[in-house]
Amino acid sequence: MKALIFEGPNIINFKNVNTPKLQDGDILVEVKACLICGTDIRIYRGKKTKGVRIPSILGHEFSGVIVDTGGKIDGFKVGDAVSVAPVIPCLACYSCRHGYENLCLNRTAIGYEYDGAFAEYVRIPKVAVETGNVYHISAEVPFEYIAFAEPIACCINGQRNSPIKLGDVVVIIGAGPIGLIHMLLAKASGARTVIVSEPNEIRRNLAKELGADIVVDPRIEKLNDIVMDYTKGIGADVVIMAIGISSLVNQTIDLVRKGGTINLFAGFSIGDMSPVDVNKIHYNEIKIVGTSASTRKDHQLALNLIQNKRIDVSKLISHRYSLDNAVEAFNKAESGECMKVAIIP
Ligand SMILES: [Zn+2]
Ligand SMILES: [Zn+2]
CATH class of the missing domain: 3.40.50.720 (NAD(P)-binding Rossmann-like Domain)
Structure with missing residues (x-):
């Protein structure tokens, strides 16, 4: 598949890599839209390193369609349009038990510890599926709007x-x-x-x-x-x-x-x-x-607000790029001459 690979501070390259292999309980999502976050730019510039692997695929504000599953998965099937909350809480640590799962002490996240969505496909690991990080979305709302669920x-x-x-x-x-x-x-x-x-x-x-x-x-x-x-x-x-x-x-x-x-x-x-x-x-x-990250409850609420048009994000996207122009997209997003920049694989 085509993907944008982060290879160290100031180095991101568009490459062909293997499509992720699924294990039992995983979901493969074809990415329809992934927004560039300020955090992605800080990682790109070496200003944020926690949880970031080199090389890896960034991108945590995304939406897409399920194209494969590792076995039969309750509630999800090929063809479903989904949004994914990127932060995967452990549900067992002190923070999780006290209502602060966004501050989970064992926190992992898609776009950090797991490869993210600046790619044609993103693997959603079994742990995220089981924790309830995957949400069905309305087919009537554009995928690029749904991708705003994470920042909202x-x-x-x-x-x-x-x-x-x-x-x-x-x-x-x-x-x-x-x-x-x-x-x-x-x-x-x-x-x-x-x-x-x-x-x-x-x-x-x-x-x-x-x-x-x-x-x-x-x-x-x-x-x-x-x-x-x-x-x-x-x-x-x-x-x-x-x-x-x-x-x-x-x-x-x-x-x-x-x-x-x-x-x-x-x-x-x-x-x-x-x-x-x-x-x-x-x-x-x-x-x-x-403030750091968000909970699954916040993600659900954000999706509700977007899908009910209570929060209109349509004017917040100023630029759209394909994956092969993603390096240019990062530079644009960093320039400040834009609002949200979307990668549409
Ligand atoms: Zn973000
Ligand atoms: Zn935890």
Whole structure:
């Protein structure tokens, strides 16, 4: 089969490799769409290494059709259209037993420990099938929309950590695909006002088009002044960092109200440090939370929201590439001159 092989930092190559061999209980999915995630780019650039094998096939935001199974599998058959939650929890460790399966201590994932979906076919291992990571999907919804289930699930998990309530004022730093998904979810949760800060004009315009109430160009406008004017000096209820720049973290403390929550949603690189004003965190009772991956429950909810058109992802895909142009697709995705980039094998 054709696949994109990650062969080390800054090296990805389009190659012909053996189609995965199935073992008993496995499923083979023909990939119909796989989105490039910010994490894939960080792996490509050597900024994320945990769970990543060399060589391997990346790609964890995907959907497709079952084309083969290792024996008879209850509930699934050849021809079924499916979505797959990539994180496979062990269900037995401390985190799994306490309701945090996204933080599973023995966690494995498709696109990391198992080869991912920047390929014609992806093998879904028996353990993922048995754990309930495979979901039937509606044939009426485009596969590339279904592929958004993973990033939306991660944003749902993030918003559980920094809950948005009816009437809240929310600030989102960064209007890439993740920032915009957060904006759509915040609106769906009943946020009164969503303020989006983004230096890139194309992204700012799309944020506006998709429903952002206020968009800010941080290069020429003072985000802090705008938030404080709007909230009459109170500050936002929730601030979501949808961009992994650690030097920006301290500024978010001045955007949030007393008792408010800051979510460091986007990933940072290992060892990234940032001085923060601990005095303000203490006296203002500010909560700073992180977010990692998602649970199977989040994945199901994300699929429901996509399939019921509660979250419209149609405008979030800006570019589509075939597998043999995937290297170009990665460079495009990294350039920031785009939203989500989809690989359509
Ligand atoms: Zn992702
Ligand atoms: Zn576990």
